[in-house]
Amino acid sequence: LQARREHGMVMQFDAPMAAEANERVALAGRLRRALERREFELFLQPIHRLDDGSVVSLEALLRWPQADGSFVSPAKFIPLCEESGLIVPLGKWVLEESARYHRALEARGLGHLSIAVNVSAVQLLADSLPALLRDLHREHGLRRGALQVELTESTLLRRPNSARAVMSQLRDDGVRIALDDFGTGYSSMAYLKALPLDYLKLDRAFVTDVDHDERNASICRALIALGHGLDLRIIAEGVEDEAQLSWLRDQGCDEAQGFLLGRPAPLEDVVASIERQLAGQAPGAPSNDPG
Ligand code: C2E
Ligand code: MG
Ligand code: MG
Ligand code: MG
Numbered sequence: 001l002q003a004r005r006e007h008g009m010v011m012q013f014d015a016p017m018a019a020e021a022n023e024r025v026a027l028a029g030r031l032r033r034a035l036e037r038r039e040f041e042l043f044l045q046p047i048h049r050l051d052d053g054s055v056v057s058l059e060a061l062l063r064w065p066q067a068d069g070s071f072v073s074p075a076k077f078i079p080l081c082e083e084s085g086l087i088v089p090l091g092k093w094v095l096e097e098s099a100r101y102h103r104a105l106e107a108r109g110l111g112h113l114s115i116a117v118n119v120s121a122v123q124l125l126a127d128s129l130p131a132l133l134r135d136l137h138r139e140h141g142l143r144r145g146a147l148q149v150e151l152t153e154s155t156l157l158r159r160p161n162s163a164r165a166v167m168s169q170l171r172d173d174g175v176r177i178a179l180d181d182f183g184t185g186y187s188s189m190a191y192l193k194a195l196p197l198d199y200l201k202l203d204r205a206f207v208t209d210v211d212h213d214e215r216n217a218s219i220c221r222a223l224i225a226l227g228h229g230l231d232l233r234i235i236a237e238g239v240e241d242e243a244q245l246s247w248l249r250d251q252g253c254d255e256a257q258g259f260l261l262g263r264p265a266p267l268e269d270v271v272a273s274i275e276r277q278l279a280g281q282a283p284g285a286p287s288n289d290p291g
Contacts, residue, residue, distance in 0.1 A: 028084045031064075031077055035090055040064055042097045043264035046274065047116070047235060047257045050249045055274050057114040057148065059257060060098050061264045062090075082120055091123040092132065095147070099136040101267050102146045108271055116148040116178060121155035125162055130169040137173075144174035148198075151177060153185030156195060164195055171196045178235065183223055192230060200227040202253070204238025211243040224251055 034040060044058040064072045081087040098115045105113055123129060133147060149170065156163045156179075167177055178199035179192075183206055202223055210216045220236075227234045236248050239258030248256055262273065 024080060027077070028080055028086070031081060031084075031086055031090075034064060035086065035093065038093075040090070040093065041266070042094060042101065044101070044115070044267060044270045045257055045264040046262040046270060047255050048261050049255055050245075050253055055113060055277070056255060057116050058270060059116045059150070059264075060094060060101070060118070062094060062118075063264075078120070082122055085122070087120045087122050088126055091120060094118075095132060095136060098147055099140045099142060102142050103140045104267060105271070106142075108275070110271065110274060111143060111146070113274075114146060114148050114176070116150050118180065119149045119151055119155070121158050121163075124149075124151060124155055124166055125159060127162075127166065129166060130173060130175075133170065133175055134173055145176060148176045148178065150180040150201065152180045153182070153187065153191070156191055157186060157188075160191060160194075167196050171198075181237075182227075183219065192226075197230075197232055199235050199255075200232045201235045201237055204258075207236045207238045207244060207248070207258070208240070209244075211247040217247070220248070220253075221251055224253055228252070 041063045043061045043063050045061060046055045047057045047059060048054065049056050062074045062078070064074075064077060066072060078087070081090055095117055098117050102111070102115050105111055105115075119129070136142070137144070137146065151163075151167075170177060176198040177196065178201050179195070179197050180201045181203045182200045184203045200223065202220060206216050206219045206223070208216065210220050224234050233254040234252075235255040235257065236244075236253050237257060239245050239248065239256045239260050241260055244258075245256060245260060262270070265273075
């Protein structure tokens with residue numbers, strides 16, 4: 001048994017707890033080295049409008065590739081990065097990489113797409129976020145609104161007044177803001193009313209089975225009505241089949257992302273698939289019809 005003094009209290013650790021703590025310390029070290037060696041990758045997942053099917057934005061999702069070709073899930077390493085503070089430099093790299101990606105999109109004639117970046121509480125409240133985004137837009141010559149941010153409710157609940165101030169500044173600079181995973185946290189109506197937001201993202205937990213699970217259907221209908229009542233656009237996450245997609249479209253949901261529409265993938269793959277889609281849809285696109 002190990003004991004450690006913390007805030008004047010003796011904390012008791014049993015062997016499994018100590019092993020878990022050691023594992024976390026080791027993982028934190030690996031993450032730090034991975035960032036130094038630029039081993040992270042940023043994948044993109046398309047977000048489609050439901051009225052005409054076109055891609056409007058791309059969500060940037062972190063990937064940590066391993067030697068065996070697998071990836072460690074961000075759901076596992078992001079919380080650890082938040083605890084250790086590594087999220088600030090890591091989040092900065094994500095924003096820089098997103099800015100480089102947007103410049104690449106512009107070079108390919110796809111500058112109308114926005115890139116939506118997940119931002120952690122620590123990063124939002126580090127108070128240099130609006131300045132960092134302004135610098136990146138200037139440095140890379142990005143159009144206003146090229147980068148967007150996604151925040152979760154837990155982010156906003158920690159220090160709601162500071163969060164609101166930063167969010168207002170971001171929006172004044174043309175950065176649109178999504179409330180991510182909506183409905184899974186506290187979902188306080190008071191915050192929804194007070195916060196400057198552009199999008200609500202319906203969590204995958206409610207979107208799954210929405211076409212045949214009456215409870216999920218009720219929740220999604222209510223959240224869509226709530227969001228629209230507040231002048232927000234609604235984005236559904238985790239759409240995996242046609243039945244879910246058409247249900248959401250029928251209910252007036254504005255946008256969607258999910259494996260059905262496109263998996264998170266490297267920039268080049270995503271650009272290629274959007275170019276194929278545009279070529280297929282464009283009037284006057286090359287066809288086999290000689291007349
Ligand atoms: P999120 O922001 O809610 O991202 C959506 C997650 O759903 C992603 O998981 C995506 O790969 C997954 N997803 C998309 N479509 C489908 C689908 O049809 N079916 C299923 N089963 N899953 C789908 P991912 O990439 O593992 O990321 C997990 C979470 O990690 C993200 O949730 C986000 O909160 C966080 N995260 C990812 N990248 C970053 C980052 O750069 N910074 C920060 N702070 N957090 C990040
Ligand atoms: Mg997100
Ligand atoms: Mg989400
Ligand atoms: Mg989610």
